[in-house]
Amino acid sequence: MxxxxxxxxxxxxxxxxxxKALNGQSDIGKETSERIxxxxxxxxxxxxxxxxxxxxxxxxxxxVLFVDKTSSGLQHEYFSxxxxxxxxxxxxxxxxxxxxxxxxxxxxxxxxxxxxxRNCDGVVIASVxxxxxxxxxxxxxxxxxxxxxxxxxxxxxxxxxxxxxxxDIVKYVYGKxxxxxxxxxxxxxxxxxKRLASFHKTCNSLGITVPDAYxxxxxxxxxxxxxxxxxxxxxxxxxxxxILYPDDFSSIGGMNEIERQGLTIPDDISxxxxxxxxxxxxxxxxxxxxxQDAEVMGREAAAKLIDQIENPKLFLPQQIMVSGQMLEGGTxxxx
Amino acid sequence: MxxxxxxxxxxxxxxxxxxKALNGQSDIGKETSERIxxxxxxxxxxxxxxxxxxxxxxxxxxxVLFVDKTSSGLQHEYFSxxxxxxxxxxxxxxxxxxxxxxxxxxxxxxxxxxxxxRNCDGVVIASVxxxxxxxxxxxxxxxxxxxxxxxxxxxxxxxxxxxxxxxDIVKYVYGKxxxxxxxxxxxxxxxxxKRLASFHKTCNSLGITVPDAYxxxxxxxxxxxxxxxxxxxxxxxxxxxxILYPDDFSSIGGMNEIERQGLTIPDDISxxxxxxxxxxxxxxxxxxxxxQDAEVMGREAAAKLIDQIENPKLFLPQQIMVSGQMLEGGTxxxx
DNA sequence: TTGTAGGCGTTATCAG
DNA sequence: CTGATAACGCCTACAA
Numbered sequence: 001m002x003x004x005x006x007x008x009x010x011x012x013x014x015x016x017x018x019x020k021a022l023n024g025q026s027d028i029g030k031e032t033s034e035r036i037x038x039x040x041x042x043x044x045x046x047x048x049x050x051x052x053x054x055x056x057x058x059x060x061x062x063x064v065l066f067v068d069k070t071s072s073g074l075q076h077e078y079f080s081x082x083x084x085x086x087x088x089x090x091x092x093x094x095x096x097x098x099x100x101x102x103x104x105x106x107x108x109x110x111x112x113x114x115x116x117x118r119n120c121d122g123v124v125i126a127s128v129x130x131x132x133x134x135x136x137x138x139x140x141x142x143x144x145x146x147x148x149x150x151x152x153x154x155x156x157x158x159x160x161x162x163x164x165x166x167x168d169i170v171k172y173v174y175g176k177x178x179x180x181x182x183x184x185x186x187x188x189x190x191x192x193x194k195r196l197a198s199f200h201k202t203c204n205s206l207g208i209t210v211p212d213a214y215x216x217x218x219x220x221x222x223x224x225x226x227x228x229x230x231x232x233x234x235x236x237x238x239x240x241x242x243i244l245y246p247d248d249f250s251s252i253g254g255m256n257e258i259e260r261q262g263l264t265i266p267d268d269i270s271x272x273x274x275x276x277x278x279x280x281x282x283x284x285x286x287x288x289x290x291x292q293d294a295e296v297m298g299r300e301a302a303a304k305l306i307d308q309i310e311n312p313k314l315f316l317p318q319q320i321m322v323s324g325q326m327l328e329g330g331t332x333x334x335x
Numbered sequence: 336m337x338x339x340x341x342x343x344x345x346x347x348x349x350x351x352x353x354x355k356a357l358n359g360q361s362d363i364g365k366e367t368s369e370r371i372x373x374x375x376x377x378x379x380x381x382x383x384x385x386x387x388x389x390x391x392x393x394x395x396x397x398x399v400l401f402v403d404k405t406s407s408g409l410q411h412e413y414f415s416x417x418x419x420x421x422x423x424x425x426x427x428x429x430x431x432x433x434x435x436x437x438x439x440x441x442x443x444x445x446x447x448x449x450x451x452x453r454n455c456d457g458v459v460i461a462s463v464x465x466x467x468x469x470x471x472x473x474x475x476x477x478x479x480x481x482x483x484x485x486x487x488x489x490x491x492x493x494x495x496x497x498x499x500x501x502x503d504i505v506k507y508v509y510g511k512x513x514x515x516x517x518x519x520x521x522x523x524x525x526x527x528x529k530r531l532a533s534f535h536k537t538c539n540s541l542g543i544t545v546p547d548a549y550x551x552x553x554x555x556x557x558x559x560x561x562x563x564x565x566x567x568x569x570x571x572x573x574x575x576x577x578i579l580y581p582d583d584f585s586s587i588g589g590m591n592e593i594e595r596q597g598l599t600i601p602d603d604i605s606x607x608x609x610x611x612x613x614x615x616x617x618x619x620x621x622x623x624x625x626x627q628d629a630e631v632m633g634r635e636a637a638a639k640l641i642d643q644i645e646n647p648k649l650f651l652p653q654q655i656m657v658s659g660q661m662l663e664g665g666t667x668x669x670x
Numbered sequence: 671t672t673g674t675a676g677g678c679g680t681t682a683t684c685a686g
Numbered sequence: 687c688t689g690a691t692a693a694c695g696c697c698t699a700c701a702a
Contacts, residue, residue, distance in 0.1 A: 001451075003679055014689045019681060029687055046444075046452050050394065051679035053385035054694045060440075061433070074415045075613065084409045087434055094440020096453060098396070098433045099422055105395075105429020109381075116336075117381050118431060223617040249614075256619040278410065279584075279614065282558040284591040338695055349673045354697060364671055386695035389678050674701075679694105686689080 002043045010039050022047075053119050062090050062305065063100040063120035065111060065128050065135070073127035076221050077277040078247070078294050082126060082148065085298030093306050095121070102134065110134040112141050122305045124148070130190070144312075146305040148297060149191050156308065157319045158301045162191050165290045166198035166244075168326050169272055172288075173242050174206050177335040178270060181208065182240035184229045184254065186220035186247070195274075199244070211238070220246050223253025230254040234261055234269075241270060241335060248273035248280040248289055255331075266333035276327050285330030292324045337378045345374050357382075388454050397425050397640065398435035398455035400446060400463050400470070408462035411556050412612040413582070413629050417461060417483065420633030428641050430456070437469065445469040447476050457640045459483070465525070479647075481640040483632060484526050489652050491643065493636045496658045497526050500625045501533035501579075503661050504607055507623075508577050509541050512670040513605060516543065517575035519564045519589070521555035521582070530609075534579070546573070555581050558588025565589040569596055569604075576605060576670060583608035583615040583624055590666075601668035611662050620665030627659045 004022075008015040013032060021028045021036040022045075028036075053059040066073050066083065073079045087097050100114050100123060111134050115123050122144035128135055130150045139145050139152050151157045173181055183199050186192050196215070203210050213236055216229035226245055230253070233240055245251035251273040258269050265271050265285065273280055276291025300320055308315045339357075343350040348367060356363045356371040357380075363371075388394040401408045401418065408414045422432050435449045435458060446469050450458050457479035463470055465485045474480050474487045486492045508516055518534050521527050531550070538545050548571055551564035561580055568575055569592070580586035586608040593604050600606050600620065608615055611626025635655055643650045 001679095004681095005679080015680090016682085016689055016691090017687090019679095020688090023681080027687060032687085046448055048389070048679050049453050050385045050388040051694090052681080054383070054389055054678090054696090055680045055682085057694080059385065074409075074419045075412060077410060077412075080409045080415050087436075091434075091436055091439050094442070096433050096439065098431050099426075101422075101426055104426050104431065113381055118384050249617075252614075252617050256617070259619065279587075282584075282587050282591070284594065336695095339697095340695080350696085351674075351698080352672055355672090358697085362671065367671080383695050386678090387697080389680090389694090390696050390698090392678080672702085674699105676698095676700105678696090681693090683692085684690090686687105 001048075002045045003048070004045075007036065007040050007043060007045060010043065011036050057119070059119040059121055060095050061118060061120050062095050062097050062302070063115045063118065063123035064097055065100050065123060065125045065138075067101060067128050076127075077249075077279065078275045078292060079127050081277070081294030082298040082301070085295040086124060086302045087298075089299040089302035090306070093302065095302070095306060110137060112138040112143070115143055121309045122146070124301050124305055125150075126301075144305060144308045144315075146301050146308075148301060151190075151319060154317050156304050156317050158297050158304070159319055159321050160191075160292045160297060161321055161323045162194040163198045165274065165292070165324055166195050167202045168324075169244060169274075169290050170199060170202040170206070172326055172328075173244075173270065173272065173332055174208070176242075176270070176332050178242040178332075179208055180214070180238070180240040181210065181242045181244065182214040182216065182233050183210075183244045184216045184218050184226055184233075184246055184250075186218060188217075192246075214240055218246055218250060221249050223250050223256070225253075226250035227253035227257040230257040231261075234258070234263075239269075242272065242332065243269060244272045244274075246274060248275045248277050248287055251287065251289075252283075266331050270332040272332060276324070280327070280329070283329075287327075288329035288331045289327050290324055291327050293322050296322045336383075337380045338383070339380075342371065342375050342378060342380055345378065346371050392454070394454035394456055395430050396453060396455050397430050397432050397637070398450045398453065398458035399432055400435050400458060400460045400473075402436060402463050411462075412584075412614065413610050413627060414462050416612070416629030417633040417636070420630040421459060421637045422633075424634040424637035425641070428637065430637070430641060445472060447473040447478070450478055456644045457481070459636050459640055460485075461636070479640060479643045479650075481636050481643075483636060486525075486654060491639050491652050492654045493632050493639070494654055494656050495526075495627045495632060496656055497529040498533045500609065500627070500659055501530050502537045503659075504579060504609075504625050505534060505537040505541065507661055507663075508579075508605065508607065508667055509543070511577075511605070511667050513577040513667075514543055515549070515573070515575040516545065516577050516579065517549040517551065517568050518545075518579045519551045519553050519561055519568075519581055519585075521553060523552075527581075549575055553581055553585060556584050558585050558591070560588075561585035562588035562592040565592040566596075569593070569598075574604075577607065577667065578604060579607045579609070581609060583610045583612050583622055586622065586624075587618075601666050605667040607667060611659070615662070615664070618664075622662075623664035623666045624662050625659055626662050628657050631657045 008018045021033040126148040218225035273289035280287040343353045356368040461483040553560035608624035615622040
């Protein structure tokens with residue numbers, strides 16, 4: 001491994017001079033500087049991140065918290081989309097990404113300790129149980145954090161528009177003539193609460209009354225529970241004409257159930273998803289859904305976190321709303 | 336931040352003693368050792384990974400190469416499944432995971448340089464273009480590597496059974512009475528070559544002749560290209576009775592095309608996928624497909640790599656075959 | 671059984 | 687403009 005020392009020998013200058021030249025300090029002669037940079041490249045010099053981190057207390061490394069109860073946040077196309085754009089943006093700004101978790105090896109650490117141990121300059125928190133005390137500890141610590149889809153007091157949050165989504169959806173299906181709209185929602189989280197409240201509010205403002213029986217709970221990204229909820233809805237004497245699902249993936253479970261009962265989509269029942277993942281757009285009929293912009297969410301998360309890291313003086317926690325958009329497919333009928 | 340020095344002061348012993356006690360060296364008095372460990376915990380001591388890496392040349396950090404041409408290897412459920420289990424296994428063995436890529440920040444590095452810069456103890460190579468000279472450079476370097484689904488000379492490879500998969504599939508559909516079997520394959524990679532060769536060989540051994548027109552190329556994870564290939568197959572005067580797809584996801588494109596032509600699955604045309612991702616199991620009819628065991632692949636990759644890192648003397652490159660299994664769904668008709 | 675001291679590769683301060 | 691030199695936090699002969 002070639003170090004600064006090797007270069008200093010090769011160039012016949014001091015170690016300090018090499019360091020300065022390579023870091024573009026202004027107080028080095030232009031010629032010397034160029035010579036040093038050239039030989040450094042020739043010799044295949046690479047800075048040693050560990051040494052640099054030790055000295056500067058900056059690792060250029062971002063932690064990412066990506067766990068959910070099913071341990072499969074990564075399988076969810078929405079989240080893997082976020083991760084991907086987060087990675088791309090961070091890398092373009094010179095930062096690497098490391099997963100943060102509890103219990104690394106025999107050591108039992110919490111998230112904060114893990115991030116600290118790895119000298120993370122900051123942590124992006126996505127897809128976790130935000131009520132976990134370990135998450136709160138991390139958020140309350142001195143480590144800069146950015147949360148996704150959850151607001152804490154002193155942290156920047158990147159938020160998908162969980163109010164606007166249901167508004168757009170309900171207005172859309174209302175415009176298609178639907179008045180009996182059922183809503184199957186995911187497990188209790190602040191995201192779910194927002195979507196549900198927004199659903200009710202929008203229905204209310206449009207003069208639609210939603211029977212309690214039209215609200216069903218299920219589990220995100222779980223086709224089975226949505227199928228079950230669907231079956232219950234179809235068994236009602238006063239059936240809904242349109243069903244909103246927690247997400248695109250689970251809507252497939254619902255649609256299967258509908259078709260199993262000999263009904264067709266959208267002629268007998270209309271269906272709307274949520275997320276707008278790739279999958280939704282290759283189904284036939286194309287799924288009518290609300291697209292969350294995972295790419296922007298990931299990019300913003302990285303950008304805001306790095307901004308906070310690099311300009312701590314200017315830091316003000318903010319909530320950044322990332323808007324989505326309706327994707328009109330063929331699963332909602334005009335009635 | 337609490338360091339060894341702080342603990343040494345608090346305990347009234349030397350820094351070296353603390354280090355030894357915390358690392359479980361045998362040459363420290365039992366009492367002293369216990370006292371040190373206790374106060375370390377009380378004070379909330381955490382080792383500093385950077386300092387340790389600098390000193391020991393071991394980072395307990397694994398690099399992961401996860402890029403494909405579309406920059407979306409992560410979106411592919413098969414790969415995100417591998418990543419997930421890789422992560423879980425590595426963490427349980429005390430290793431963290433960092434993504435490796437080209438061009439981090441203004442620095443333009445290749446994969447090897449990036450891994451070196453981050454002091455990765457080893458790198459898992461998955462989902463890349465294995466002909467990329469930068470990949471070859473990394474594989475040929477002194478950094479331990481493990482590849483997924485591709486064999487290099489001096490490296491351990493974790494291989495999905497791309498020979499056995501097509502064998503099982505062809506035998507299965509043959510058993511269902513099919514003799515006119517078409518195969519739509521993904522872009523040219525060694526994986527594709529193996530599957531294709533195995534397909535031909537198996538057909539041959541069963542006495543099936545496959546017309547050239549039954550072999551179509553498409554793109555992995557791309558519904559559109561599979562739909563197109565499907566259309567061409569259906570236009571043949573002597574149509575296949577069964578179509579094999581490059582993967583589950585793209586098979587949806589094919590199935591849409593089939594249904595758009597007024598044909599039903601499996602009554603008019605039978606269909607088989609590849610991968611056995613979650614999605615395939617929630618479709619109705621359930622997709623008949625060959626499941627690749629992503630969980631085992633990820634786990635083995637981590638385990639073998641770490642084994643190689645920790646026992647370099649005992650290292651022998653090996654090829655580990657991870658077998659899959661047929662998942663019988665409802666998309667292949669008995670004829 | 672414990673302590674001393676040197677060094678891993680960098681950066682930064684301060685003199686020359 | 688350039689060069690010593692002291693840290694950063696940790697590990698490890700070697701000495702006591």
